Amino acid sequence: xxxxxxxxTVRPLDTLAFHVTGPPPLTRVVDDHLGRLGARRRxxxxxxxxxxxxxxxxxxxxxxxxxxxxxxxxxxxxxxxGSGLVDEATVQAATGVMSVHxxxxxxxxxxxxxYLATATGxxxxxxxxxxxxxxxxxxxxxxxxxxxxxxAGLLVVSQYLAAAGAEExxxxxxxxxxxxxxxxxxxxxxxxxxxxGAWATFWRALxxxxxxxxxxxxxxxxxxxxxxxxxxxxxxxxxLAHPMERVRRAAALSGAEVCPLRTLAERAREDDGxxxxxxxxxxxxxxxxxxxxxxxRPLAGLTVLEAGRRIQAPLAxxxxxxxxxxxxxxxPPGGDPLRGxxxxxSGLSARxxxxxxxxxxxxxxxxxxxxxxxxxxxxxxxxVFLHNWAPGKAAAxxxxxxxxxxxxxxxxxxxxxxxxDRVDDAPMGTDFMVQAxxxxxxxxxxxxxxPAPSLMTLLDVLxxxxxxxxxxxxxxxxxxxxxxxxxxxxLLGAADTLTGPxxxxxxxxxDPRRPAGFRQPARTADGWVAATDACAPATAAYDLRELxxxxxxxxxxxxxxxxxxxxxxxxxxxxxxxxxxxxxxDAHGAPAVPDPWSHA
Numbered sequence: 192x193x194x195x196x197x198x199x200t201v202r203p204l205d206t207l208a209f210h211v212t213g214p215p216p217l218t219r220v221v222d223d224h225l226g227r228l229g230a231r232r233r234x235x236x237x238x239x240x241x242x243x244x245x246x247x248x249x250x251x252x253x254x255x256x257x258x259x260x261x262x263x264x265x266x267x268x269x270x271x272x273g274s275g276l277v278d279e280a281t282v283q284a285a286t287g288v289m290s291v292h293x294x295x296x297x298x299x300x301x302x303x304x305x306y307l308a309t310a311t312g313x314x315x316x317x318x319x320x321x322x323x324x325x326x327x328x329x330x331x332x333x334x335x336x337x338x339x340x341x342x343a344g345l346l347v348v349s350q351y352l353a354a355a356g357a358e359e360x361x362x363x364x365x366x367x368x369x370x371x372x373x374x375x376x377x378x379x380x381x382x383x384x385x386x387x388g389a390w391a392t393f394w395r396a397l398x399x400x401x402x403x404x405x406x407x408x409x410x411x412x413x414x415x416x417x418x419x420x421x422x423x424x425x426x427x428x429x430x431l432a433h434p435m436e437r438v439r440r441a442a443a444l445s446g447a448e449v450c451p452l453r454t455l456a457e458r459a460r461e462d463d464g465x466x467x468x469x470x471x472x473x474x475x476x477x478x479x480x481x482x483x484x485x486x487x488r489p490l491a492g493l494t495v496l497e498a499g500r501r502i503q504a505p506l507a508x509x510x511x512x513x514x515x516x517x518x519x520x521x522x523p524p525g526g527d528p529l530r531g532x533x534x535x536x537s538g539l540s541a542r543x544x545x546x547x548x549x550x551x552x553x554x555x556x557x558x559x560x561x562x563x564x565x566x567x568x569x570x571x572x573x574x575v576f577l578h579n580w581a582p583g584k585a586a587a588x589x590x591x592x593x594x595x596x597x598x599x600x601x602x603x604x605x606x607x608x609x610x611x612d613r614v615d616d617a618p619m620g621t622d623f624m625v626q627a628x629x630x631x632x633x634x635x636x637x638x639x640x641x642p643a644p645s646l647m648t649l650l651d652v653l654x655x656x657x658x659x660x661x662x663x664x665x666x667x668x669x670x671x672x673x674x675x676x677x678x679x680x681x682l683l684g685a686a687d688t689l690t691g692p693x694x695x696x697x698x699x700x701x702d703p704r705r706p707a708g709f710r711q712p713a714r715t716a717d718g719w720v721a722a723t724d725a726c727a728p729a730t731a732a733y734d735l736r737e738l739x740x741x742x743x744x745x746x747x748x749x750x751x752x753x754x755x756x757x758x759x760x761x762x763x764x765x766x767x768x769x770x771x772x773x774x775x776x777d778a779h780g781a782p783a784v785p786d787p788w789s790h791a
Contacts, residue, residue, distance in 0.1 A: 202229025203668035213251025220312025284721035286344025294419035297367035301710025320663035325489025327670035357534035357541035363413035369420035384447035392445035455630035459697035467684030468661035473675035488515030504579035506655025592677035611681035629686040639707030719757035
């Protein structure tokens with residue numbers, strides 16, 4: 192395996208201390224990331240630490256303190272009091288995550304990994320870092336930051352919700368089906384290409400029927416958007432007829448890439464233990480000018496240049512914009528082609544709006560020396576440059592951290608990549624390939640089922656969250672040192688953050704996967720219900736198929752079993768009383784989920 196990069200050790204929370212208490216799923220990432228960023232753990236009851244016994248059940252509380260800062264405090268909950276959203280399973284059910292993840296299988300199903308708790312933890316750390324940045328820039332302490340897993344869930348499904356609420360129908364069929372494929376020798380593998388020509392050449396090399404090749408491309412291309420891929424059955428039959436070596440030769444011939452699904456045990460053996468992000472201080476710079484800032488907008492007055500495509504970098508920039516930064520997208524001549532991706536609202540892609548509303552845009556041809564000069568002029572007046580270009584592209588264009596640092600020594604240069612140069616012979620750094628290579632396909636499905644990467648863009652979204660967290664850490668480091676910073680984050684870091692508990696089980700020699708049937712909702716006469724993880728084993732003893740969802744919940748409640756209704760129509764989220772805060776509409780009429788943080 193490649194040696195991880197060894198940037199100068201920099202920790203923006205050095206000299207600070209924290210205390211966190213609450214349910215382990217909600218505190219795991221907060222405890223880990225604050226420690227990795229340099230903060231020292233302290234015991235309950237210490238100065239400003241509060242008393243662990245005062246924390247309401249089901250909530251996580253964090254206090255971060257240090258010289259020169261007022262205490263930064265955060266509260267995280269599963270959902271609103273009395274909503275019945277009390278753990279990972281019930282929040283996945285209510286926010287539509289089970290519905291979207293289950294599209295590949297034709298029925299709702301839970302993610303076996305604690306995805307929403309992980310996202311909530313990252314959002315909590317983001318909010319704490321943003322509070323400290325605001326204080327360092329002359330703003331008032333933000334008060335208690337509140338995050339919740341249900342708001343994290345709405346953010347996770349925001350693109351799918353936007354498409355469901357658009358003016359026109361989906362451009363691709365929503366029906367069961369999708370990768371992975373299986374070879375004749377039993378190897379499960381993912382296939383990736385962004386080129387329809389490479390797709391066709393790959394399948395022709397395996398003697399696939401021309402009609403199946405033609406009809407398979409569209410669902411394959413749109414699977415990132417729809418979370419399903421109803422391929423012709425003939426394509427699966429084709430791979431079953433050929434050994435993996437023949438499949439690899441077809442990939443090499445075509446330019447497509449294949450990646451066998453790795454196990455969690457294999458990932459645990461190769462894991463280098465690196466942080467999910469890396470920070471390196473650059474040359475001399477200067478901190479931003481202090482100003483009066485309102486709580487909740489600690490990045491007001493800062494400018495983020497974003498040269499991102501698809502999800503990872505645009506989501507990171509979107510979150511920075513919600514915290515007050517002005518975001519300027521660098522788009523190719525003619526604009527981002529994904530603006531036109533159906534379905535649309537007022538002529539703009541609903542999915543594109545979910546990640547890019549409120550941003551400004553400048554068209555720049557990065558292949559042109561003159562336009563690269565324009566980009567450098569923009570970077571000279573910016574605070575952050577964020578991109579997710581292919582590895583080595585920024586350096587080849589003369590737009591890497593050192594290049595832009597020459598025109599703006601105080602710049603935070605952020606790169607959100609696939610692999611962070613930490614894996615030898617890594618395949619293309621896309622969501623599903625990283626899921627396949629890291630054992631995520633095992634982590635999201637329980638024992639007794641073949642592993643399969645989720646067709647939700649789990650790692651793109653979590654990678655975007657980590658990218659924003661990394662930028663905030665870099666901005667705080669800049670405020671504390673007066674120097675520019677390079678920050679790197681990756682989909683690999685997202686995978687390791689998500690699968691951390693499963694990897695720990697694998698290292699201890701235990702089965703890393705959840706037990707068979709884990710987080711499988713129960714069918715009712717008119718829908719589905721999902722029990723809490725604690726109540727699920729007892730709930731499985733009841734046949735609810737002839738009861739309405741309301742009757743099923745009432746029966747389970749009479750037996751002391753907690754459960755909630757599974758959302759199967761994303762449009763129902765607009766008026767769901769279980770959720771915190773309303774879903775609105777933007778100026779184009781596209782659904783807009785509430786901000787993931789609020790301040791008391």
